């Protein structure tokens with residue numbers, strides 16, 4: 001099968017490149033720009049004719065959409081662009097797959113939830129209540145895919161990190177190594193997800209897809225404060241005094257969900273997935289980062 005990956009220069013896209021090495025399927029990795037050292041076909045997913053052309057020319061039977069507008073703060077003042085990338089572009093991909101009877105695997109977010117004060121893990125059929133523009137535009141993307149009538153798998157994930165690009169783990173590795181003190185919020189609770197684990201799950205799902213919305217993060221629950229404590233511990237940074245604080249102490253253009261833990265029962269049962277515990281995966285990522293220094 002020929003499978004197209006969008007946003008292949010991002011965190012998840014790079015992990016898709018790694019986990020599909022040696023695959024029997026043909027993967028075509030695309031993004032908006034070329035990056036040195038990465039084989040990338042240029043594709044702007046806001047351009048439906050460009051999508052149709054690449055699908056036709058390569059006989060694409062599935063698309064894995066790893067592209068998005070992912071800057072949660074900046075989305076608040078760039079709603080039009082966020083809507084274009086997170087809602088209109090997935091609709092383009094869905095239409096292109098509908099036209100050829102193909103499958104769209106689309107990645108969404110735990111931030112489609114959060115306005116309601118939940119305290120139990122969010123399920124797939126729970127109503128979306130985003131707290132900001134990013135979550136709202138991602139929710140619109142899901143709705144557009146459902147309305148297109150294409151075969152789809154929507155995977156909502158959370159707190160993604162990897163060895164690639166900018167992410168919380170890399171930021172905190174730097175801060176805990178250089179600052180004597182650090183305050184980190186403990187009133188936002190969720191689950192980190194190692195993009196490598198998610199990429200592996202996507203490959204498993206592609207082998208035997210069943211249309212629907214699914215939730216995937218690593219196992220377990222923590223706050224950003226707990227996450228930072230573990231990042232410091234696993235990287236051997238003992239000199240930084242890390243303290244919990246409230247979200248109000250960090251003025252932000254967007255209110256983030258206080259609880260967005262995802263219930264993963266459905267994805268585990270449907271695809272017989274074993275999901276790693278979050279600290280086990282974090283350890284692996286930090287080890288990889290330190291070895292590739």
Ligand SMILES: NC(=O)c1ccc[n+]([C@@H]2O[C@H](COP(=O)([O-])OP(=O)(O)OC[C@H]3O[C@@H](n4cnc5c(N)ncnc54)[C@H](OP(=O)(O)O)[C@@H]3O)[C@@H](O)[C@H]2O)c1
Nearest residue numbers: 007009010011012044045067068070107109157158159160
């Ligand atoms: N990061 C998280 O914490 C998180 C949490 C939950 C869900 N998610 C979801 O998980 C998915 C993957 O996230 P990620 O962190 O891997 O994202 P990422 O690192 O920001 O990568 C996104 C990629 O999409 C590219 N892109 C931007 N505009 C495009 C366009 N018009 N056409 C094609 N590609 C375009 C970006 O290029 P440029 O960098 O050059 O713009 C980038 O390479 C996204 O759907 C995201 O919403 C992420």
